Amino acid sequence: MTDPAHSSTFENAIAVTPVNANTYSAHLDPAWCIGLVPHGGYTASVLYRTAVTHFARKAAAASNKGGKPVLPQEPIALQITFQRRTFAGPAVLTVQEIKRGARVSTIHVTLSQARDEAAASTKSPDDNKDLEVKVLAYITLSPPEAEEGPAVRGPWDLSPAAAPGSLAGGGIDFKVLAETGRDGEWEIGPVAAPTLHAAKHLRAYGPAATLKPKTVTERAMQMVEQLSQFAPGGRVARWTNEAVMYLVDIFPAALDRMGAMEATRVLRATGTRTETGSDEKVAPAAGLVQFWYPTVTMNIDLKSRLPAAGVEWLHSRVVTRMVRGSRADLEVLILDQEGELVATSTQVALVVDPARNVKGRTAKGSGKL
Known part of the structure; x- marks a missing residue:
């Protein structure tokens, strides 16, 4: 079979x-x-x-x-x-x-x-x-069958444009990227932490500039995008419609950005840094402060169905506009290798103590967010 x-x-x-x-x-x-x-x-x-x-x-x-x-x-x-x-x-x-x-x-x-x-x-x-x-x-x-036929596109494109690859016109050589872990400005991201079991089924690649250590302000302001291969159990497979559901909620670099935004909010609230951030020290991409990000709501709009054979690569762009009261918004765009829009998602997440996800729940706890 x-x-x-x-x-x-x-x-x-x-x-x-x-x-x-x-x-x-x-x-x-x-x-x-x-x-x-x-x-x-x-x-x-x-x-x-x-x-x-x-x-x-x-x-x-x-x-x-x-x-x-x-x-x-x-x-x-x-x-x-x-x-x-x-x-x-x-x-x-x-x-x-x-x-x-x-x-x-x-x-x-x-x-x-x-x-x-x-x-x-x-x-x-x-x-x-x-x-x-x-x-x-x-x-x-x-x-x-009811949705077959050509798509009509409005005047929309990624802005700013995605980071370029090594091919003419900035195209990405996906074969080279898969084999070497780098092409043009793209390179493979860090290995997921041991407790992040779900993240181990993804091979995520990002612009090299976003993977280097930065100050908290730089990390909070950076644009987040990733190219991804689906790798259940560590073995590369292909993205299907069911797997897109997983992808709209998996974006390690975007979580680092939200952590930096929450760190900025906390430090400003406690008066331990300036508004300009000029007294910041360079912090690793793993985050100045460790947080976790439970999803409260998730809306997904599927724009294009993937073929039955699936696709190898998908491109995600993730935007968080504001973290207020430890509550963050996320907007996720998923595109295929040709830039065709596959899915959009809007989400609300909380920024909380990471101990929440590594402790078992008992009958005495409410388990509510």
Whole structure:
């Protein structure tokens, strides 16, 4: 059997199993966690797969009844709210059909788990009592066949332009970049820290200038972009629509930038640095102060479906406009090698103590953000 384009490793991690007409089970994989908490983009991939599976079953059921053919539908937009911390282990996904249409459908999906890891370990796999909702999502779907045809583009382009590669006109030699880790101004980024399990499935490359040590102010102001290969379990695979969900929430350099912005806010609030930052010392890219960044909300708009065979490279640009009260905004653009827009995402994240993601949750803790 041929492995899917995004690898059998990722396929197993996002697998969902039908329980009844509107309920599915999944197992959130510890290899896709940040600390002890499943990564938000990985969780979005599980939600995406749930939606695809649900509508594929509906289409198959209609076909078996001999009625009017129903086209399978795939997500075109997701609005996700992370209510409570999830954990690696069993999860139940419940689908409520808000609207089923021939052109556009909408479902509401809840991801539920036991209140804490200890409670989950004592429950039977079939016992769905006393679960609490961890993640809520509204997912809009449309049949891929309904969106065939040429795209009409507005007067938009990346501004400023992406960092150049070694080819004529600033093009990137992706073969050289993959083999040597460097091409033009691009080079491979640092290895993920041991507790950042989810980040180990990504090979991220950035402009060399953004990977060098900088002052806090320079890091807070830098533009963040990355070229990425998908590498589940450390082996290069290909980006698929499900894997794009993971990518919209994985950007190491952007987290460093948010950390620098929060460090600036904290230092100014405590009066320990000047407004100009002239008294700053050079700090490594890992960050002057260590923080963590739990996602509160995530909106994803899928502009172009990737081919079934997937693609090897995707380009991300990430902008954070303000950190206020330890709450940050993120805008993410995902493009393919030809500069075609694949997805956009807007997110709200908190900047918090990193201990939050490396401590287990007990029944006494609320688990809320």
